[in-house]
Amino acid sequence: MDESSDAVAILDEQQCWQHLAGHQLGRLVTHVGDVLDIFPVNYVVDGPSLVFRTAEGSKLLELTVNDHVLFEVDDWNDDRAWSVVVRGHARRLDHLAEVEAADELPLKPWIPTVKFTYVRVEPTQLTGRAFARGEEPDRDSIQPG
Numbered sequence: 010m011d012e013s014s015d016a017v018a019i020l021d022e023q024q025c026w027q028h029l030a031g032h033q034l035g036r037l038v039t040h041v042g043d044v045l046d047i048f049p050v051n052y053v054v055d056g057p058s059l060v061f062r063t064a065e066g067s068k069l070l071e072l073t074v075n076d077h078v079l080f081e082v083d084d085w086n087d088d089r090a091w092s093v094v095v096r097g098h099a100r101r102l103d104h105l106a107e108v109e110a111a112d113e114l115p116l117k118p119w120i121p122t123v124k125f126t127y128v129r130v131e132p133t134q135l136t137g138r139a140f141a142r143g144e145e146p147d148r149d150s151i152q153p154g
Contacts, residue, residue, distance in 0.1 A: 018140075029093055032084060035049070035050060035051075035052055035081060035082040036080070036082075037130075039078055041071045041074045051118070053116045058132065059132075060128065064122060064123065072128060076098045078130060080095040088142055088143075090142055098131050102129055107129075111129075
């Protein structure tokens with residue numbers, strides 16, 4: 010074992026949700042045909058899912074064509090960093106009761122645009138890692154395994 014083995018820790022599901030709940034901005038990755046797109050979106054955790062608002066456009070169209078998405082959130086400071094990836098399905102909230110419930114969430118657009126559509130990302134897999142930040146170890150002290 011080398012001295013960098015403690016530099017990466019796997020986050021459990023509860024830790025992943027704690028990190029997600031403590032932030033508001035993530036990246037949504039869509040996949041349609043040969044095209045991958047990534048969109049920054051502000052979001053809120055709602056139970057075991059994520060909710061964001063959007064307007065009509067390419068993001069919503071792509072989610073209609075293929076609802077399989079990735080959603081990634083990360084953060085860092087001088088000492089630590091972390092990353093959480095949500096794999097799942099995104100669906101537009103269409104039922105009145107769902108929309109009314111989403112209206113009560115603390116979710117407002119970050120930019121001055123009207124966004125009438127709510128989308129819920131329901132995870133099928135949640136993974137995360139935490140990293141200790143620091144200087145690179147001396148390469149001469151690490152032996153290839």
